[in-house]
Amino acid sequence: MTPEPGNPHEAEGVLNPASGCGPDGQLYLLPRLVAAGNVSRVGLATIDLVDGVPTGVSRLGVVLAPETGWEQSPSHSGVEDPRVTFVPMLGRFLMTYVAYGPLGPRPALATSVDLLTWNRLGPLHFEYQEQLHVDLNLIPNKDVVFFPEPVPGPGGELCFAALHRPMWDLDWIVPGAGSPLPTGVTDDRPGIWISYVPVAAAIQNVAAMTHLGSHRLVAMPEYDFEALKIGAGPPPIRVPEGWLLIHHGVSGDLVPGVDQQQAAHYAAGAMILSAGDPSVVLARTAKPLLAPAIGAEINGVVPNVVFPTAIEQIDGRTFVFYGMADSQIGVATLDRSEE
Structure with a gap:
């Protein structure tokens, strides 16, 4: 998908989409559409297939735009980088997205039964965890994805779970405040965390999916292609070995406070998370599965990115x-490799 000439919603690019198969059997793409001034919306398009291979899209319009106070910032507003998970037990699609508001990037949640219309449930709330000594609600956060089915929680209770990527940088809110780290964490690079919602609470009221608790660290940067930070990619999918998580790793140089980096390198790797405890990484790729190699991946608004x-x-x-x-x-x- 490339920006449509003359479409003001796509003046600065189309990128980082969600996807889903609707109850009508149609496969949909939900791209991030970027207008002038780095203002993002979530669009909707059907995916065109030729012999089972995606070859293009047919646009259907915009399904989410920055309309609330927590999606609007003096610098730029936006609903960014959607990820969509269908959760059969809830009978709903969950869309996590980055709401770029007055305090910087914060994760938010919307739900749908058909991918066509969406209902905002609001920003995600991370329950205070005394042993961490950090309130995650003060910390910018991105790359939130929900698992499609319940998993065992830390105490054995059946839970829905979400992966996310806190950024230990309060300078977004108070310049000079620095990077307070949770107890036991000595590395300030952003990594992948997991938090949980009891199934019983979500079944009673789907709005409970915005209240996450029992936060745990899953993975930190480990290899050269992810030297600066890592974050979850698409929602995890179940495979015989556990949960397959495609993630992005960032290397190169990052300039603090800059959204559209020019000297960073984004590549994609993968992890296998334990089915019995998805906070445990069973295996991960030491080298990227996908890295910038062709012109459209090397040259653009932010060069050298596959996301x-x-x-x-x-x-x-x-x-x-x-x-x-x-x-x-x-x-x-x-x-799947046979090696």
Whole structure:
């Protein structure tokens, strides 16, 4: 998907989409559309297939725009980088997205039964955890994805779980405040965390999905391609070995406080999380599965970026949809290795 000429919603790019198969059997893409001034909306398009391979999109309009106070900032407003998970037990699609508001990037949640219309549930709230000595609600956060089915929680209770990426940088809110770290964490690089919602509470009221607790660290940067930070990509999918998580890793140089980096390098790797305890990493790739290699991935608003955010099974094949240099959207096949 490339920006549509003359479409003001796409003047600065189309990128980082969510996806889902609606109750009508149609496969949809929900791209981030960026207008002038870095104002983002979430669009909707059907995915065009030729012999089971995605080849293009047919636009249907905008399904989410920055309309609330917590989605609007003096610098730039936006609803950014959506990820969509269908949760059969709830009978709903969950869209997590970054609401760029007065205090910087904060995760938010919306729900839908058909992918066509969405109901905001509001910003995510992270319950205070005394042993961490950090209130996660004060910390900017991104890359939130929900698992599609319940998993065991820390105490054995059946829970819905979400992965997320706190950024220990209060300078977003109070310049000079620094980076207070949770107790026991000595590395200030952003990593992947997990938090939980009891199934019973969510079944009673889906709004409980905005109240996350029992926060745990899952993974930190470990290899060269993810030297600066890592974050979850598409929602995890169940495989025989556990939960397959495609993630992004960032290397190079990052300038604090800058949204559209020019000297960073984004690549995609993968992890297997334990089915019995998804806070445990069983295996991960030491080298990227996908890295910037073609022109549209190397040149763009933010150069040298592949940023996976959606994954779909089509006719028995797995396709990963990803942002290309914060300007376009690409798709790649994900094949199982026999090695």
